[in-house]
Amino acid sequence: MPTNLILYGPPGTGKTFATMRRAVALIDGDQWLAEDLDTLRMRYRELVTNRQIEFVTFHQSYAYEDFVEGLRPTLGDDEESDGDEAVHSAGFTLRPVDGTFRRICRRAELPRTASQHPARAASPAFIVGDRRVFKMSIGRAGSQDEMFYDAIAHDYIAIGFGGELNWSDPKYLEKENVFEKWKETDPKATRAVGDVSQTWQFRALEKDDMVLVSRGNSAIRAIGVVTGDYRFEDGAEVGYPHRRAVEWLVVPAEDIPSDELYGTSLMQRTCYRLNDSKLNREALQRIIDEARPTDRTGLSVTATPNQFVLIIDEINRANISKVFGELITLLEPDKRLGQPNAITVTLPYSRDQFGIPDNLHIIGTMNTSDRSIALLDTALRRRFDFEELMPRSDLLAPSVDEVPLRNLLARINEQIEYLFDREHQIGHAFFLGCETREQIDAVMRRKVIPLLAEYFFEDWSRVALVLGDVRGEHFLHRIVLASPPGMDEADDERIRWTVRDPFAEDAYDGFR
Structure with a gap:
């Protein structure tokens, strides 16, 4: 049966990487789930070259015409001429052009109609x-x-x-x-x-x-x-x-x-x-x-047709109902071509009959810091399985260059979950390549702290709480602003927060 799967979780939890491993396993077998990274990447690239894996990223402007089919202007006559040069008639015509999804469906269906x-x-x-x-x-x-x-x-x-x-x-x-x-x-x-x-x-x-x-x-x-x-x-x-x-x-x-x-x-x-x-x-x-015929009937008799995988990154960033249109129903595994309840629809531009082959698998990724899974299109939710990928501090070294890296990530995420929610945690992937304190400092300064400021809508007092630095002595500077001359002092202090460069020598001691 075909797989419809969405991997969801906070940023930096390895969702895009996980799709690579899952895609190869769907095509070549579950033994690839345990394969080493270099071999896996090499095989993934081979399958992409072989056009068995297609990757697309959804965004706010992505539409049905990009994904399924749309009309595109073509100058004059696009057919063959009797000479070496093309012959074009005046003006232009609009012709239906396949989108990403229909192209990979054609590939997957080829053994069935070859x-x-x-x-x-x-x-x-x-x-x-x-x-x-x-x-x-x-x-x-x-x-x-x-x-x-x-x-x-x-x-x-x-x-x-x-x-x-x-x-x-x-x-x-x-x-x-x-x-x-x-x-x-x-x-x-x-x-x-x-x-x-x-x-x-x-x-x-x-x-x-x-x-x-x-x-x-x-x-x-x-x-x-x-x-x-x-x-x-x-x-x-x-x-x-x-x-x-x-x-x-x-x-x-x-x-x-x-x-x-x-x-x-x-x-x-x-x-x-x-x-x-x-x-x-x-x-x-x-x-x-x-x-290729494999018997004497002249027909393709492939017992197990090649499998194909479409990876949709950031699937929740587009308007799902508009992108999939009438194809939402066809996504259901038992409605695929080759299944007992297979159905087809008439596409609006080409007027072709279209169905989704059962040897095409779809893997989506969803960043929960952008949009909660609860807000995802209901029709899509019913047709996909969901697997959560959360930060795993256990994948990090306990200590790197005297920085308690594992505890650092775990404690930051605990504070985020307490002050905000669990869907906006910091992923372990941000720190996986860190081998020195300088590299950890760079990740904190350029990625983690800006992300926290975004999560808390520039409320730096909450950023300081997450970092355990309410006094502004480790990662941040805390400066009390004086009121302008002639203005009564406000009841509340006005604070300017800035990021230290470099961090204090003992910045990470509180995470031990």
Whole structure:
């Protein structure tokens, strides 16, 4: 069953760190809960690179359009052109664009919908390795889909450049020879025109090169590997005559956003090699592994699909009802895709049917000093489990450079709880890296004391109580202000408080 978990507590209690350990354990197993920190961090980074873990921070301006989907302006026509340059119509259009949540849902759902091409025998595991990877277009998406579906059904890719000439001769592996031949058809042609540059690029593809077939410049609708040499299909009934045999590795039911695999938007050139430095080979391998047939049905039969985790930091800082919208109901574990009571909703902008896969886990963090758990959206509270993380002074050394560090944190938090509440304590993480008194002083001066002043709304008398320094002799200066000339002395003293620099030599003695 999927996990919906919120870790909550005061600042500095290790909530964000705990999400890293929990996320890895949800994907790879509970043995990672006890793994050493360095190994854990390395595995976490691998899973982030593999796009199985997504991290997002909520804030006051975060909205449904950022999280689920929203309309974004796009200039002109975003589909493929017949030449090397993009062709844009005047003005702009608004197109639905996936948000963080929908993107990771697509990833998690891919094994469920991955293969639509005809049945074929299973083949050995496919390794991406260091193969060359090319972007490829097959017709104009929407208006020439017949070409695409014919190419999928008959295992080939095709290109519309090169006219009706047969480019099978090995000499056309040289671009100059392609240029000279095309000049016979178009004497004004240059080497840059598509009929030269794209014909040569397509002709120069090698067996075992990979191709990502695009829809526009922001989506991938098929992934394949070249298996045959160039061939000329004279009189082809559907599509273009210039073809290469391919094996289709992934033909997803829903397009894969191109930014899952590539660092920038795809160009509208029909065929070109993708930049290795921008290509996410780990994510590409994962998608292929999940979609690859493992029996003779041609369908993905992964027994245990990969798990995915979305980490939402500071989940209580956004307007939860507005961010999740109609998806609140879908969060319930038994309403997920793959569960008996699975339900879907129609998204408002794309009008797509949408459900949340049951192999997607959600971990949120909540800082109780910002907002009490009691104030969290009721609908969200019912759909999440909550785990409290409080300060643990036992994780600190008893003494550091003659400073009673463990007692210092414990006593400060006792006073905060007495004077304010338990949700505004100071976390142990503030002091974990302290190895000298100077470092402890710096944490107290730059983090702890400013935080106390914020908690008590600049009531420095209460800050002094927490620090055990009501006379202003250790951490603070206490100065009684004289009344202005001509003004009767007030009944109450007016005090100026300032932070000492440095602290008194015996500042920490009271915590022993």
